[in-house]
Amino acid sequence: MNNVLTEDLNSLLTSEIEWSNFKDKRILVTGATGLVGSMVVRSLIYANEKLDLGLEVIGLIRNQAKADRIYEGCMGKDALSFCLDDLSGDEPISLEGKVDYIVHAAAVTTSKVMVSDPVGTIDVALKGTKNILNLAVEKGTKGVVYISSMEIYGQSADPEDTRESDLGYVDLAAVRSCYPEGKRMCECMCTAYAAQHGIRISSARLAQTFGAGILPTENRVFAQFARSALRGEDIVLKTEGKSEGNYVYTIDAVKAILMLLYKGEAGQAYNVANESSHTTIRKMAELVSKTLSQEKSKVVIDIPADSKKLGYAPDVKMKLNSDKIEALGWKPTVGLTDAYRRMAEWMKEQKMI
Incomplete structure (x- = not known):
């Protein structure tokens, strides 16, 4: 186990999480080979080892070899097992035994896939969420957290102070809208199941989440910026960088998700963001240059002619x-500068540069 991630996981043990809620529980985490899902799994099996919780954690995955690589050497993985399932199928999930809690993190997260396979993106969202919610009803699950996104707001109705009720405009004629509109429908589905079946389901609308624990395959903008800066290369923006980003550190996001499992109100959504970690993409690139390369890496704007095909979110x-x-x-405990420093340390230790 790597040092910076161990520090983060230890901080979780002494945080405001009421770990007694997880004693002797069985927890299913979908998307267990993605960033958020894998961090939730890592945190649970680590806490189980250190606090003797008697937990059983099930990671729902599509690729066993990928899961084996991610969890190799993780402390506490004896408490972890896997369920192979394609959530976008029409068949119900087959899982024996009880399921006390569910974290539903499985989703398409790559912008290029959203525009090249919008139908598949919608299927993963809608069919996958319905299958998970049906499982929760079948098992009488105590709590479910659906991992939503800040993209659900579209063009926010109140951009200066976006609260959970401030849903804005999403252009349905834009192919990439399959992602935010799919998230909206999944939240609506969660509300419907909570009302009709009495399951306590809440949604975590995560800001852009990054930090120690990102995966070697991560290629979203925060990882691209860090790699460029650590290599002393220019940080190249494929847009003008005018979008204002909202961010949250990985372990802070996990803390929110675990808390919502036992405290989240049925049918409610919660923003998960560090309000102090708010900036434009351009300013974030400049911060990364200063923090990780002592400004040796210059920020360059190079908008490709086929930028629409790359699926970037609108400003x-x-x-x-x-x-x-x-x-x-x-x-939240980790701000934007420290988030990049800690992620950079993780990337170096994992030889991801």
Whole structure:
């Protein structure tokens, strides 16, 4: 186990999470080979080892070899097993035994896939979520957290102080809208199941999440910026960088998700963002240059002629308000500069440069 991630996981053990809620529980995590899902799994099996919780963690995956690579050497993995399933299929999930909690993190997260396979993106979202919610009903699950996204807001109705009720405009004529509109429908489905079946389901609308624990295959903009800076290469923006980003550190996001499993209100959504970690893409690139390369890496704008085919999200101006989840006791601990420093340390240790 790597040092910076161990520090993060240890901080989780002494955080505001009430670990007694997970004693002797069986927890299913979908998307267990993605960033958010894998971090939730790592955190649970680590806490189980250190706190003797008697947990059983099931990672729902599509690729066993990928899962084996991700969890090789992880502390506490004896408590972890896997379920192979394609959530976008029409067949129900076959899983024996009880399921006390579910974290549903499986989703398409690559912009290029969203525009090259929008139908598949929708299928993963809608069919996958319906299959998970049917499983929760079947098992009488105590709590479900659906991993949503800040993209659900579209062009926010209140860009200066975006709260959970401030849904804005999403252009349905844009192919990439399959992602935010799919997230909206999945949240609507969660609300319907909560009302009709009495399952306590809440949605975590995550800001852009990154930090120690990112996977070697990660290619989203935060990882691209860090790699370029650590190599002393120019940081190349494929847009003008005007979008205002909302961010949250990996372990802070995990803390929010775990808290919502036992504290989240049925049918409710919660913004998960560090309000101090808010900036434009351009300014973030400049921060990365300064922090990781001492400004040796220059910020360059190079917009490709076929940029629409790459599936970049439209420019947005939005600042997420996190009052609702902070009222439950959640507090973010790692700001944007330290998030990049810690992620860079992780990338070096994992030879991801």
